Amino acid sequence: MINIGIIGCGRITQYRHAPEYLANPSAKLLGFVDTKMSQADLMVEKFGGKNYENIDSMLDDSAIDAVSICVANPSHAEVSLAALKAGKHVLLEKPMATTLEDCLAIVQMAKSTGKTVMLGHNQRFAPAHIKAREMIARGVLGKPLGFRVTFGHEGPEVWTLNLDSWFIHRNRAGFGVLGDLGIHKIDLIHFLLDEPIVEVSAKLATLDKRYEDGRLIDLEDNAACLLTTKSGVMGTMHVSWTFNAGEDNSSRIYGTKGVLRLYDDPIYSLILETKDGKVEKLKLEGLSSNEDQKAGRQSNSGVINAFVSSILKGTKPDIDAQEALKAMRVVFAAIESDESGRRMNIYQD
Numbered sequence: 001m002i003n004i005g006i007i008g009c010g011r012i013t014q015y016r017h018a019p020e021y022l023a024n025p026s027a028k029l030l031g032f033v034d035t036k037m038s039q040a041d042l043m044v045e046k047f048g049g050k051n052y053e054n055i056d057s058m059l060d061d062s063a064i065d066a067v068s069i070c071v072a073n074p075s076h077a078e079v080s081l082a083a084l085k086a087g088k089h090v091l092l093e094k095p096m097a098t099t100l101e102d103c104l105a106i107v108q109m110a111k112s113t114g115k116t117v118m119l120g121h122n123q124r125f126a127p128a129h130i131k132a133r134e135m136i137a138r139g140v141l142g143k144p145l146g147f148r149v150t151f152g153h154e155g156p157e158v159w160t161l162n163l164d165s166w167f168i169h170r171n172r173a174g175f176g177v178l179g180d181l182g183i184h185k186i187d188l189i190h191f192l193l194d195e196p197i198v199e200v201s202a203k204l205a206t207l208d209k210r211y212e213d214g215r216l217i218d219l220e221d222n223a224a225c226l227l228t229t230k231s232g233v234m235g236t237m238h239v240s241w242t243f244n245a246g247e248d249n250s251s252r253i254y255g256t257k258g259v260l261r262l263y264d265d266p267i268y269s270l271i272l273e274t275k276d277g278k279v280e281k282l283k284l285e286g287l288s289s290n291e292d293q294k295a296g297r298q299s300n301s302g303v304i305n306a307f308v309s310s311i312l313k314g315t316k317p318d319i320d321a322q323e324a325l326k327a328m329r330v331v332f333a334a335i336e337s338d339e340s341g342r343r344m345n346i347y348q349d
């Protein structure tokens, strides 16, 4: 049995972490902590366990084996470094941290403590993505040549049910849509093609998302990137907080023999079209969306089960700190590309 504490008691805790630990027979939720006590109270009421007074008191509790870190982005590094130092395994929400130095510090601390560190990159657990990775590795597309990935919705203030959410303030979020949604698709490309992105050109813009007083937000609400992987597969990524008519979370991978369309059709989550005219359509489980969350539909992301299983078996999670660093390097390089107007090469070790 793995004893769990959750740090940060907002939407992702309520919607994913707490219910998925509760449903896992090998995990026991010991308690919650949040800078807003009332938020932790709400979680205790709904999911059980106790309300810790502060993060230190949770980390000092020797009964706790592992923590989920679900706080706002700028606190990710400080809280995860403290948790690792206290000897806890860590499931950290994305994006890993807001500076490259902090990401490197987490990688280093994971190595020196030997504790499990996993990132909440849930796109890796979507059934159509798992199937697609296996099909690509089997050669159904021939040689992969290109991709087109998209992730957009109405914006994070709709997700957090708070029109003045921290997500849309630079000093409280660190990143705009690129770090919020782009990180998911960058990691997905790494997962599907099994190789890192090594080059990026990017344009970031604030097109239409506004504060309640009508001013444009001080972060990008749209980002478009041209990306190239180590073996030369090239493609585009568009991420947006202004897809106001609904969510688009689709991906296409093109190869010498055909194309794979993932979550790109309302009925079939995976469609393979080959140049000989054959079409294979699969109905696999959907990706969890903001619409699901609004409608109170619960889904199992697979993230929590994978984390618990890694700890129990002592195996390295697929999306550990080192793997997450690869995706974060692309985010930082994309920001630099936008600022400098240059195409950036990305160091990937």
Ligand SMILES: NC(=O)c1ccc[n+]([C@@H]2O[C@H](COP(=O)([O-])OP(=O)(O)OC[C@H]3O[C@@H](n4cnc5c(N)ncnc54)[C@H](O)[C@@H]3O)[C@@H](O)[C@H]2O)c1
Pocket (backbone or CB within 6 Å): 007, 008, 009, 010, 011, 012, 013, 033, 034, 035, 036, 039, 055, 069, 070, 071, 072, 073, 075, 093, 094, 095, 120, 121, 122, 160, 166, 180
């Ligand atoms: N994997 C995903 O698909 C996904 C989806 C949504 C959010 N997230 C990530 O999860 C994290 C939390 O997002 P959310 O949507 O739940 O936000 P939220 O605003 O709903 O909740 C954040 C909570 O953390 C608390 N908090 C902030 N700083 C804290 C600190 N230093 N110590 C203790 N508590 C603190 C806040 O009071 C709040 O209750 C973010 O990093 C976000 O990027 C991931």
